[in-house]
Amino acid sequence: MKKALILIFLVSSVLFSQNKKSIDSINSIYTQGLNIPEDSILQLYKDNAENARKISYEKGIAGAYSKLSLAYSYQGIYDKSTQYGLEAVKLYEKLGLNDQVAYRYAEMGYSMKYSNMEKAQAYMQKGKSVAEAKKLDSVLKDIYNNYGVLKEIQKQLDSALYFYNKGLKIKKEQNDSIGIPYSISNLAGVYGLQKKYGKAKEYFNQSLQTRLKMEDSIGVAENYTQIGEVFMAEEKYDEAIQYIKKSLPISVEKEYRNLTQYNYKTLSDIFKNQNKADSALFYFEKYLAVKDSIHNTEIQKKIAELSIEFETEKKEKELAERELEIKQKNTLLYGSLGLAFLLGLLGYLFYNQQKLKNRQLKKESELKTALAKIETQNRLQEQRLRISRDLHDNIGAQLTFIISSIDNLKYGLKGATLKTKEKLSSISAFTSQTIYELRDTIWAMNKESITFEDLQARITNFINKASNASNNVEFTFYVSENIPANYMFTSVVGMNIYRIIQEAVNNALKYADSSSIYVEISEERDNFFIEISDDGKGFNITETEQGNGLNNMKKRAREIDGILEIVSKKNIGSSVILKISIKPTRP
Known part of the structure; x- marks a missing residue:
């Protein structure tokens, strides 16, 4: 109620005086904490931009555009958010306001984190570079925090913790009461992903109490959802449902569509885990309806x-x-x-x-x-x-x-023989592997080019999965330090490199009877060298008929103008060495 009265006073001030001070006052309102409808917020800043335009106050226009960009991003209307964000950047660049230029670039990148990660990183890095070059701590505290979110989405948890702590350090130095709970929540999220559930709930509750005092309704909704996620990870489904349902009416009322979509999907997953098919289907249909309204091709x-x-x-x-x-x-x-x-x-x-x-x-x-x-x-x-x-x-x-269906069949066939159950488990595992392969293919198809950093992360994820599935085999993955993370491959080259490594590792696990597998990527004289070796039983290359796996690796190497060499000695081990003679282009 108090914030509503302040809002009415500021609007009245603009209508009667239209001076710079009143325009700046409206632009400085903490948008996320306003307990008024989103349509009213949009109209407020559209009117403020028009009033600033009438007195040729470009800084006021840019500030209003920035707030409109932020408000539209919360509603999931990304084309409008991008439009107003770019207009604000042009005005700030014209006025030489580097702090605002950096902030707007970073905010645009953050708003695209789910719709276009490549573009999100480009805008975020641009804003971070401007802020770091000018030593703008007042902006860097938020940029570091949001950049950590991008790293968390990409499962780069150590990098996420690094940037969250950098942002939190600046916020504590500046006594930023609004920003501190965001950083604490983000740290809690990473602890949850690391399965440190007690620590995660402690941090989330600390952030929640601060936001309740601030009446930050959207922040409160986010914390409820995050606490619910921790309970879900602990398989405490009733507690998880309780917190998600606390968040849902707030996100719907505030028209925070990204969070609403996520809440519906999370509830559907929980009820699915509880074998409550009707409830799971109900919330999944709700999720699809919101998702379709946000993410469309146009x-x-x-x-x-x-x-x-x-x-x-x-x-x-x-x-x-x-x-x-x-x-x-x-x-x-x-x-x-x-x-x-x-x-x-x-x-x-x-x-x-x-x-x-x-x-x-x-x-x-x-x-x-x-x-x-x-x-x-x-x-x-x-x-x-x-x-x-x-x-x-x-x-x-x-x-x-x-x-x-296979899992349900296994549950239903209580009297089935052990051989039948093992066969069903084998089919289920094969289908799961097919899904992973399909996701890898979709990952490559969605990109025109792949950075070395992306490829390295994909290979690391595969090796970790292989290591978890093979307790008796020790895996080592080494990447030469002189390879820049921003090397660019075409999607075809990157995918073929990944498939060759995947096939070589799988062959070693199936046939080598080894205790260790070593994967190394290095660069020498404008050539990449990828080596996959094991200490297994080896084989005679001239006497062994080459199967589809080896032939497929050689075919993939030829497709990317590479050279594949296979070296093996009995009772010593085998090595697969890929040499790519063409040098990848840099961005």
């Missing part, structure tokens, strides 16, 4: 178009300013020469104009070529996304249904 396409339009406009503006500066210098030079050099000056001007014209024509041609290339890439990407969605939604769902 919105993603529009966000991409806005980003391209912003970058193109920025480059054209820089080019125009550069050409204008050259022309002004030439004009001053020519004016000082006088009438004695008039004929030479006119000849030079004619020559210079013709040169500029040719340069402009060349750049226009290059721009048309670039736009045509971008359009072709967009069409290819849309096709990839369509195919990957079909694979995920149709084949993925069917495989999941098969696993569920």
